[in-house]
Amino acid sequence: MEFLGTTQLASYCGRKNSCLFPALIPVSTTKDTYCLPVYQERSCWRPVLPNRVVLTPPSSDKQFNPTERLPAVLPALRATAYSRYSTRDWHHANMVQIKESEDFRHHAGTLNADSTRLMQDKNRLTFRMQEDSRRKLGERISHIHFWRSELISELECLLKETQALETAKKRLECAAAEIQAPLTTAIECLYLREKRQGMDLVHDDVEENLLKEVDFFKDCQEMLTKLAQTIDEQLGTNRDAQHALEQDLSDKSSTRFIDEKCFNLKNTSDCIDFYHGAEKVDGTVSVPATWAKFSEDNIKCSQRARAISVKLREEAEAALESAAEDMRNLFSSTNVAFVNRIAEVADAKNKLQAQLAKILQEIFLTENTITLLERSIKAKEYPLKVAQTRLERRTRRPNIELCRDAPQFQLVTEVCTIDDTLQTLKQRLQEACDSLQILVLNKSNLEHEISVKANSFFIDKRCMDMRKLFPSTPRLAGYA
Template sequence: MEFLGTTQVASYCGSRKSCLFPDLPPTSTTKDTYQSYYLPGYRHLCSWRPSLLHKVVSVPPDSDNQFNPSGRPPTILPALRSSLHARYSPRDWHHATAAQLRGSEASRYCAGRMNTDSMRLMQDKDQLTYQMQEDSKRNLGQRMSNIDFWRSELIYELESLLKETQALETAKKRLECAVDELQGPLKVALECLYYREKRREIDLVHDDVEKNLIKEVDVFKECQEILTKLAQKIGQQLDINRDAQHALEQDLADKTSAHFIDEKCFNLRNTSDSIAFYHGVEKIDGTISVPATWAKFSEDNIRNAQHARANSVKLREDAEVALETTSEEMWNQYVSTNLAFNHRIAEVADAKNKLQAQLAKILQEIFQTEDTIMLLERSIKAKEYPLKVAQTRLVGRTNRPNMELCRDAPQLQLVTEVYTIDDTLQTLKQRLQEARDTLQMLMVNKSKLEHDISVKANSFFIDRKCMDMRKVFPSPPRLIGYT
């Protein structure tokens, strides 16, 4: 039985270009919603589909009256067109089967290669991931070891710096105590100088005591200035030490925080609960140093602390030497001033004793001179009557008459007696005047001695009072800053 008409895919129908239905772009929704998946490395193979059915389905409904202008009338009934066009030829069937087999074989081969390569890739990537994780862990461990090393160095240097700072503060307190202790002796020395200004007249001399007191004041002020400047230097060094201490503490705190963070990162595992995705974090680089500058930063901090410690040690040694030197110098000057005071007091006491002895002698001589004056006055008074007698006799004998006025022996004797008595009176009066002058001189000397003795007594009292004030002097331990 022969069918009316034939399919357009038959061998006797000619090429596929002579089909009655023109090729139109596909409009089905199937192609728009489904995309074929091609395996990597597998060449593009179109899924097999009957070309005739595709063309029939793709033809719009209003294209039934459009025929290929070949001049051949259609031999297919319109009612059976759809069913006739859905049929395939054996060639199409064999071609589709062979294509399916080839495509399946190629897909299977590609799938096998892909599976093998995927297993090998997964093994390599697993190994690489594990190795990278181990390297990161090892680097974190090495980093923690480096941090521990620098932490130990910082802790040792910080402890040494703290001890040195404490010792330097003790030295500064000793210097300040020594400066405070000098206020008392300096005030005493100045009071002694001012008090000795109350000496009077000749005793107001620039003696060894005053020279030593002035030198003592200069020594005390100079020692105070030296110790004060040294205390100021130590104060500045303490500020430098505190800055270095702050840098060490800050660096140590940072390294402790970094060690805690790295230790936390080191202990992280794939099964940890605190892990999460942080996309893009690897693109952010917030670091501010490299290992060289990181190590140099701590090394510089330690070097600065060591330099500060070295300066502190030198300042402490200078302070110790200054305290010893100044205390010895002040003590020697104090002893020298006391020796000068004792020597001066002895000299004043000796002079006062000599003046008192001389005053006693003057008083004795005044008493004797007064007795001599009294005796001279009596002697002069006693010579008046013999002179009166002799002069009366001469006057009486001038009344002798005429030749009886003879210059006889009695006349000559009386004249000689008058002259002798008169000369005696003149001599006694002169001697009386000399005795009175001597008495006056003795009285003046007595007054001077008494005044000089009072001056010496005043000087002696002042120096003794100064010595009493100087009894309180700091002991050598207090002079070197120990309380």
């Protein structure tokens, strides 16, 4: 007999053949299963007992045929007609029957004891396996909860960083839009100053500062736009990382819900059922190492995206502050140059106006001088006429009376002196007329220069009026 509890090799595994339980002939499944069992035929007409004691028929001269039917006799005459067994055989058969019954009872008791122990062992094994499965499910749920909390924490940080990066992008876009106004103003100032006339079309400090402003504003606008585009690309990377985290978090939430349902299942639950072959279906796509690495990679990817986002935000903040400060300084420098230039133009215009007043006064005096010279020349004509008339009359003296006397010398001297005086006065009159023309031309030039300076002054003042509205430093930094 095998050791109790070893179900595979127990002695009760096979069916024993006995006289009480003859072997059944296998019944075909294609035939009726409700037919009575047919017993196998043995070589002897008595069944073999467990102790291998075989009963033999009584001796007689006639050979016994097991298949021969006994003669039909009445029950009253059966004992006298034919005696089948002896008393000894009868007692021996009873003893064998009792012994066989005891053996079967012993085997049945052993079977019951082994079955009880087997059931207890299997119950303990099943309970232990079920508890181990429940414990492992609990551990798995704790692992899922850990990674889920990590994913939630990382997702919250990523969302905050993404929101901050979007704010930085909006600030860059607002700052680039705010630069457009001073850039347009600077370009308009350059175009307006091209309307200056003559010598006032000078490449002065104002023009240099305006050109610097235009170049700097364009460079700042381009730099801020490129940085905003880079941030926009990084926002796409952040959204990809966010999608991966959300997908992983959703999968882990579903998995936690399923595993918690499995963890809470009991033998008395209503939703349990047989699913034959479920243990043979292996639909897994990962192992614990790759499962944990997948979430870890998602978290690391999100952390890298956050690190790049922080760096971009710092660059954007530094660029905005630097651009705002440089633009404000350059704007102030250009305004100072404008003020200085306006003061210079105003001073030159005032000097020209003062000089024009002097020229006008000198023109008035020159005109008076010319008038006096003309009068003086006109006045010298009569004495000349008198002197020349006297000389002409004295030429009519007769004969010896044509004497070169003192009056003659005096009249000749007087005529020559008056002629010299007239020539001198006419030359001076011509010089005065020439000077008057020069003064008038100078007056015209001064008036033109004054108009040019007035035009330049008006243009620079208009530029200054346009430059009064410059964005504040917070607006240049992207704050609304």
